[in-house]
Amino acid sequence: MGIPLQSSYIRAMGLVMMFFASFFLIQYLHVSDAFSSDDIPDYFVPPPPFSEGIYPCSDCHADLEVNETRRELDFHEDIVLKHAEEQRWCLDCHNPADRDKLRLANGQLISFETSYHLCGQCHGTIFRDWKAGVHGKRTGYWNGKKQYRLCVHCHNPHSPRYKPIEPLPPPIRPDELKYTKSEDDKIPRNPLTSNYKAERKDVKEKH
């Protein structure tokens, strides 16, 4: 009498456990899906900041022989590699056969517009934060369309450390604060650069 009861009990337990297992599996699959590399938010990314007249690379490189040796460059003398340079040289990221493409470590070719895949190979945690909108500058609407930037908009890929910039003037100390009722043209102007104002107008028009 005890045996059939036990077996049905075990069977029921098995069913319950299978249910839970599948539940966790589904959850796990869901999570892994959320962090796959195709999970790039569908937001507007401005075009890559190429130096003038430099792209497409194939304009010159189509006729040039591929030279993989580490050397002083004759044409791109403005490029100073300061980005794990001991382990890396041009063709580790630039695709030798078709210079208008970049190349991932697994040989996959990507366009310059999606260069974040290349950066994400090493900087995985930053890549994850960038996708979530926490690393890097973001403009647009907080509850609507957003504007992302590529890694290379702020970091020069050949020398990625953010370069120091000039600060805007410090506030006036309270003891130096003077008030003079002035004509409109004598009121101090905002030291904000006109660049920013132009950029802001640009953003507003785009949306």
Next chain:
Amino acid sequence: MSKKNINHICDKPLRRRTLLKGAAFGLTSLALPFGNADASVWESFFQKHFHQMNKDELQKVIARLENEYKEDYGKDFNIKSTKPIDGVKFGYGLDLSRCIGCRRCVYACVEENNQSRDPQIHWISVLEFEKGHRWVNVFEEATKYYNPHTVPEEGYFYMPVQCQQCENPPCVKVCPTKATWKERDGITVVDYNWCIGCRYCMAACPYGARRFNWAKPQIAREEINTETHYLGNRPRYKGVVEKCTFCIQRTREEPGTYPACVEICPVGARKFGNLLDPESEIRYSIEHKRVFRLKEDLNTSPKFYYFFAT
């Protein structure tokens, strides 16, 4: 007969209550600006509290202000009175491991929010701390007057401070005229027409986030931002207190742009979003990064989260 009448009046003793009533009425009428008694002055004198005005009354007040500003600044203003969005509580994140102290945010805020250029008013103070010094709660060890050729300076870190939009704001508690209050979306606002300039709120704020207009604010005409909100960046008067409103005129829209300081930050250290939305950037930072809030021990419960993204 008439003599008897006069006697009758004089016989009546002047009561204390009557005297006070008369004096109060007399003094009030002295205080009223009879000299330039155009309608606008009267209307502003008898303007109701923001919460007690209905839609029409508020529209009237706004129309009056737009007129006044046009006279003052020679420009057409648009003053909004947009209500909070349902299901939104604003939160702000600032990545201290990224901030380089360039002060772009300070001046973007000045431009967007019509702060006085002379006498100078800044809503954001960027503090510079020496690395390895006392913890950031001790403001006395920091300076906001640093001025090197380039930032960041070697051996220093930077912490911008502005209104922390407390959930439990001490500034609101002390206001004797209820001229400042916390809105439903978590922004603490000031009604410049009800502020009497006693500056109790400035004394109560543990973050030094409020600013006082010691004189009539002066802004060059070409730099005035005419897109304003009644509780936000509309031009202020002499003798009123002002503060950061998370750019209420920009953010309280559907869709709403990021605050001006977020939009300009060149290193992307500033994050903004809806605390009630689990998908928002601000929630991601709070859940995944090392986060702290300023002077948490005071139980002000700020909605301004400093974090380290590395």
